[in-house]
């Protein structure tokens with residue numbers, strides 16, 4: 001701490017974060033109802049970081065990105081991107097960033113290739129460079145078959161790939177991606193991750209993306225910022241977020257009595273686990289669940305509690321949420337169903353623990 | 354790697370023209386109504402002593418095609434606002450005025466193509482083609498189209514994705530402007546208030562100049578007032594348009 005302060009005073013300019021927000025706030029008023037989409041966000045993101053905003057629908061992810069990309073003026077607070085203020089130096093900000101919004105970057109009446117070239121030209125590439133870069137991205141995103149067709153005739157996933165390609169045209173220093181993987185099949189999702197990692201490795205750009213998927217945040221980002229109701233509720237590595245949660249083992253039995261007996265036995269052998277029973281099913285949340293599961297099944301078989309079916313799942317966004325806020329994502333929309341599903345009284349105690 | 358205003362405007366304009374290049378037939382859409390009017394109205398026109406009725410009617414119909422085509426173009430922008438590409442352009446370094454001016458300038462191209470088609474259709478009938486006059490008239494109409502296009506884009510921006518608002522205002526304004534300019538019927542015998550309204554309509558002067566020029570008459574004051582009418586619309590369109598664009602950040 002003291003050391004770095006000293007270095008700064010001696011070695012001249014302080015290294016500014018690429019993205020910095022101070023009390024960034026945005027409210028919307030619609031039909032006399034005020035929605036606080038983003039509330040007092042304080043963030044610092046350094047050059048070269050790959051950050052994922054993780055949060056449920058309506059958490060304020062897009063609103064934050066729209067403020068950082070100069071599309072929306074903040075209601076209060078301030079933000080700077082690449083050293084420029086988003087409110088007063090929007091032109092300079094726009095020259096420094098790339099943005100892939102939640103909508104389609106390519107006009108529906110246009111051909112994708114034309115849009116790539118036009119975007120490259122807007123960023124100052126020569127006609128030749130623009131064409132070459134378009135060709136490169138068409139290959140990278142496997143778009144050769146659909147680049148010369150009207151965008152409205154493409155499938156959702158093809159269109160999404162085109163959106164992302166357009167956002168990468170100028171190899172931006174700072175790149176914002178709003179739910180880039182929405183609508184992509186698993187293969188293209190993996191390819192997208194490769195492309196993002198490649199851009200990151202080749203150019204050292206700072207990348208901020210939003211997602212609903214913890215696995216995606218985990219696969220891509222060094223840092224995960226969990227947002228809810230316009231506020232940051234966690235800011236950590238995906239690994240730390242996950243390891244504090246553990247895996248979820250679901251065991252199915254032939255009847256309720258066996259399930260109850262099995263739950264009892266597991267509780268004794270793994271006292272640190274969170275265990276719930278619901279009908280003929282037992283769910284066990286425990287660190288290192290994947291490694292533990294085979295032994296658990298074998299142990300239960302010895303005791304005569306035969307496991308009928310099994311599933312082991314890594315933690316999801318929902319689990320992160322439950323852990324951080326004590327409420328399930330689904331509660332937002334449907335409290336009644338969720339309470340009905342929450343099986344026994346031990347459920348709530350365990351969440352609190 | 355900064356670009357100039359001219360380069361930005363050119364980029365936006367050529368981008369807007371790409372769909373027409375890929376589907377040239379789309380130009381015919383805005384022409385359906387004028388061609389129907391030509392087919393149904395022209396036979397009804399009275400025989401004039403001063404020359405063919407078609408000679409009087411055609412310049413008005415061409416002005417109408419311009420007005421309709423240009424006033425519809427905000428709908429393209431509205432689609433782009435809904436699907437997301439407008440947002441992408443807003444985040445690009447393209448300057449706000451270039452986004453509007455480029456779009457407005459593009460209006461000239463379909464305007465020229467449509468006029469050419471109409472002239473090809475009517476010339477075999479009792480219509481005398483005076484190429485010089487037509488070219489001057491087209492210059493005036495081009496300026497007028499740019500203005501109307503810019504106003505239509507401003508309206509789309511102001512409607513902010515509420516399509517019904519755009520269409521209501523566009524339709525409400527379109528027909529009074531057409532009728533008051535004396536495109537279908539001469540305004541000469543109209544009551545005083547209508548005459549005043551017609552005198553206040555810039556399109557009136559554009560159409561008057563167009564009729565003279567298409568007939569091969571070059572009366573400087575008529576041409577000048579036609580050009581002035583078009584210039585007023587263009588200036589208004591660009592000022593209002595660029596303002597709205599800058600407000601939308």
Ligand SMILES: Nc1ncnc2c1ncn2[C@@H]1O[C@H](COP(=O)(O)OP(=O)(O)OP(=O)(O)O)[C@@H](O)[C@H]1O
Pocket residue numbers: 028029030035036037055056057058059060061062063064102
């Ligand atoms: N233009 C707007 N007018 C009114 N309310 C808005 C507007 N834009 C966003 N909101 C509200 O602000 C809140 C945050 O929205 P935002 O789009 O930032 O969420 P998000 O985290 O991106 O969600 P999603 O995962 O669904 O994309 C929501 O309650 C939304 O309804």
Ligand SMILES: [Mg+2]
Pocket residue numbers: 061062063102178
């Ligand atoms: Mg969003």
